[in-house]
Amino acid sequence: MTNRLIARCLTALLLALPCLAVGADQEEPAVYVIKKGDTLWGLSDRFIKDPGYWPELWSKNGQITNPHRVYPGQKVRVFPDRLEFVQEGDQKSVAAARPEDAVQNVTEEQRFAIRGSEGYLMETGMKPFGSIIGGHHDRIIIGMDDIVYTDIGAVNGVKGGEKFSIFREEGAISHPVTNEIMGRKIVPLGTLQLTDIEQTASRAIITKTFKEISPGAYLLPYRDERRREVSLKMPSRQLKGNIVESYSGTTTIAAGDIVFIDLGSVNLAEPGNMLYIVRDVDLDRRYTEGRGATLPQELLGALVILETGRKTATALVIKSIDAIYKGDKIVSHTK
The missing domain is CATH 2.40.10 (Thrombin, subunit H)
Structure with missing residues (x-):
C-alpha cells in the first residue's frame, strides 16, 4: 500500500474541522492569509478535509522548511481538492483575494496529552x-x-x-x-x-x-x-515496525489504547511521529499460486508516539477502523 494511498484512506479516520466552501466553478480560488498558530496539518484538515494531505503540500513548497510552522502573512490558494502557497511576487493571485475569502478562526496545531501513567x-x-x-x-x-x-x-x-x-x-x-x-x-x-x-x-x-x-x-x-503535550512531528526517515504489546495486556487494541512498539531513538523515531497501522492481506494460495499477486495492505488505524526509549517507544492509538492486535505492522508517511 503506497504512502499516498494510505494518506488518502486515513481521511476516513481523523476528525475533520469545519472547512471553507469553495465552489468548483469559481473563476479564482479563495486566498487564505496565514494566522498565528496555523500548521500544514491544520490547513489540510480545515480546507480539504484531508489532514493526511499535508506531507504532499510540504513537499511541493520548498520555502516551508518546518512542516509544523508556517508564518503569519503567508498566503494559500484554496482549491476544492488541493492547496497552493502563493509564491513571492505572484501579485495576480494576491490581488484576486477578497476580504471575505479569509477564514478568521485559527486551526491550532494538534497535540496529544501525556499523563505520566502510560507505562x-x-x-x-x-x-x-x-x-x-x-x-x-x-x-x-x-x-x-x-x-x-x-x-x-x-x-x-x-x-x-x-x-x-x-x-x-x-x-x-x-x-x-x-x-x-x-x-x-x-x-x-x-x-x-x-x-x-x-x-x-x-x-x-x-x-x-x-x-x-x-x-x-x-x-x-x-x-x-x-x-x-506532544505535537505532531514529521519523521526524519521512513519508519517501519510492529506493535509489541499493549498497556492493558488485552488481546484486542482500539482507539485510546496505549501500546508499545519496536521503534526507538536508534531508529530516529521521535515523540509526535504519527504511524499508520496496517496488515498484509492473505489470500487462499489455491487461487493465487504462480500469479505473484501483491495486494494493498489493509489500513487498521493510526498511532502517535508519546515517548521513546532506545529500541522501543510508548504510543497512543488515535484511530482504529478494525480490530488491532500485537504484531500488526506500523509504517510512517514521509515527505
Whole structure:
C-alpha cells in the first residue's frame, strides 16, 4: 500500500474541522492569509478535509522548511481538492483575494496529552533502584500522603527529600514476530519522597498515585510525570515496525489504547511521529499460486508516539477502523 494511498484512506479516520466552501466553478480560488498558530496539518484538515494531505503540500513548497510552522502573512490558494502557497511576487493571485475569502478562526496545531501513567518497556540493562518494604501500621493498600518504608538508605547515596517513581513490573515482553526480548513491562503507580534516611532503609511519603500501591512495589529514579503535550512531528526517515504489546495486556487494541512498539531513538523515531497501522492481506494460495499477486495492505488505524526509549517507544492509538492486535505492522508517511 503506497504512502499516498494510505494518506488518502486515513481521511476516513481523523476528525475533520469545519472547512471553507469553495465552489468548483469559481473563476479564482479563495486566498487564505496565514494566522498565528496555523500548521500544514491544520490547513489540510480545515480546507480539504484531508489532514493526511499535508506531507504532499510540504513537499511541493520548498520555502516551508518546518512542516509544523508556517508564518503569519503567508498566503494559500484554496482549491476544492488541493492547496497552493502563493509564491513571492505572484501579485495576480494576491490581488484576486477578497476580504471575505479569509477564514478568521485559527486551526491550532494538534497535540496529544501525556499523563505520566502510560507505562513503558524497561529495556535490557535497567534495574530497579529499590522497593517499598512496608506501609505505616502494616497497611497493604497505600494511597496519597501515606507513610511507607523502603530498602533505600544512606549506603545508596541518597538524601532526604529525593523523589522516586513507584512502579509495578509485569514481566518480560517478547517481540511477537522475532521472539526477541524487548524489555520488561512497567506500569507506573505513583511517586514518593524520602523523609528520613537510615543506613540501609528509609521512611517516605507518597506524593502522587496513579493506581493502588502495595508493599513490594519497585522504585526507580524519579521520572518527570507532570502532564505535558506532544505535537505532531514529521519523521526524519521512513519508519517501519510492529506493535509489541499493549498497556492493558488485552488481546484486542482500539482507539485510546496505549501500546508499545519496536521503534526507538536508534531508529530516529521521535515523540509526535504519527504511524499508520496496517496488515498484509492473505489470500487462499489455491487461487493465487504462480500469479505473484501483491495486494494493498489493509489500513487498521493510526498511532502517535508519546515517548521513546532506545529500541522501543510508548504510543497512543488515535484511530482504529478494525480490530488491532500485537504484531500488526506500523509504517510512517514521509515527505
